[in-house]
Amino acid sequence: MSIIRKALFPLLSILVIFGTAGCAGQGTQNTGAAKSSQQETSAYTPDKLKIGVIPSEDSENVESKMEPLKKYLSKKLGMEVDIFVANDYTAVVEAMRSKQIDVAHLGPFSYLLATEKANAEAIVSKVDADTGLPTYKSVILTRKDSGIKTISDLKGKTFAFIDPASTSGNLVPRNELLKNGVDPDKDFSTSLYAGGGDASALAVQNKKVDAGATSDTVYKAMVAKNLLPDVSILHESAPIPTSPVAVRKDLDSGLKEKIKQAYLDMDKESPESLKALGLDKYGEITDSAYDNLREIAKILNLDLTELK
Numbered sequence: 001m002s003i004i005r006k007a008l009f010p011l012l013s014i015l016v017i018f019g020t021a022g023c024a025g026q027g028t029q030n031t032g033a034a035k036s037s038q039q040e041t042s043a044y045t046p047d048k049l050k051i052g053v054i055p056s057e058d059s060e061n062v063e064s065k066m067e068p069l070k071k072y073l074s075k076k077l078g079m080e081v082d083i084f085v086a087n088d089y090t091a092v093v094e095a096m097r098s099k100q101i102d103v104a105h106l107g108p109f110s111y112l113l114a115t116e117k118a119n120a121e122a123i124v125s126k127v128d129a130d131t132g133l134p135t136y137k138s139v140i141l142t143r144k145d146s147g148i149k150t151i152s153d154l155k156g157k158t159f160a161f162i163d164p165a166s167t168s169g170n171l172v173p174r175n176e177l178l179k180n181g182v183d184p185d186k187d188f189s190t191s192l193y194a195g196g197g198d199a200s201a202l203a204v205q206n207k208k209v210d211a212g213a214t215s216d217t218v219y220k221a222m223v224a225k226n227l228l229p230d231v232s233i234l235h236e237s238a239p240i241p242t243s244p245v246a247v248r249k250d251l252d253s254g255l256k257e258k259i260k261q262a263y264l265d266m267d268k269e270s271p272e273s274l275k276a277l278g279l280d281k282y283g284e285i286t287d288s289a290y291d292n293l294r295e296i297a298k299i300l301n302l303d304l305t306e307l308k
Contacts, residue, residue, distance in 0.1 A: 135241055138216070141219065
């Protein structure tokens with residue numbers, strides 16, 4: 001029977017420590033305190049590695065897609081692995097905070113929340129197939145015949161974002177617009193959420209809007225299919241870190257290194273795991289790669305708990 005299962009994460013995980021009183025001498029108390037201090041600072045090594053993910057589709061399909069990864073990691077690490085499918089990123093973060101999971105597959109902004117609330121540490125992230133880097137970019141598109149040459153020219157125009165929680169299709173482009181003197185809430189004649197990166201780009205191509213935001217990966221894929229013959233890039237952002245795999249900081253350092261190496265070796269040793277996840281490979285990344293997103297979160301006054 002598969003050990004992959006859906007899990008309900010408790011809101012709190014309470015450890016109650018009972019100690020003796022009255023009968024113990026001072027020496028015994030000091031020894032107990034020393035042991036307690038040692039336990040608090042010692043690294044944690046689980047008997048079973050628990051990985052939290054969220055469903056991008058129905059949970060049964062996610063469980064099936066995670067099966068090759070579970071088998072690969074179990075063999076590579078020499079320990080049992082459980083995959084827990086949560087309802088959303090908030091539940092995954094809470095599960096790590098309450099120490100119900102050891103590893104989490106997160107989005108860029110939900111990772112920021114996990115570092116604040118759950119003592120998370122990024123170790124690897126998805127690699128862009130074209131660049132070979134664990135980053136991508138947000139791009140603002142216009143038609144070649146639009147006459148729009150700079151971001152300032154977008155004032156009074158119509159604009160398509162992707163989704164309120166989209167990194168490359170809303171959050172980053174909003175910051176780029178603000179940096180270049182365009183207030184996305186005031187300076188467009190009309191703005192809308194297209195619902196997808198391809199939909200935003202097609203809205204520009206089909207003259208539904210004057211400009212739109214998407215990711216460079218979506219743009220390149222559509223150009224390769226000749227879907228955007230009249231569209232060009234007006235502006236591109238600085239590199240954005242991709243969705244990371246994060247671990248609990250208190251995990252044993254040796255185990256953390258093994259987990260990281262297992263993900264880095266996946267393209268060579270278990271390409272079927274990556275194929276099932278729709279990925280090409282993982283690359284090494286550190287927490288500092290997400291500092292730019294932290295600044296964006298501050299500038300836009302984002303409530304990270306509302307981002308998926």
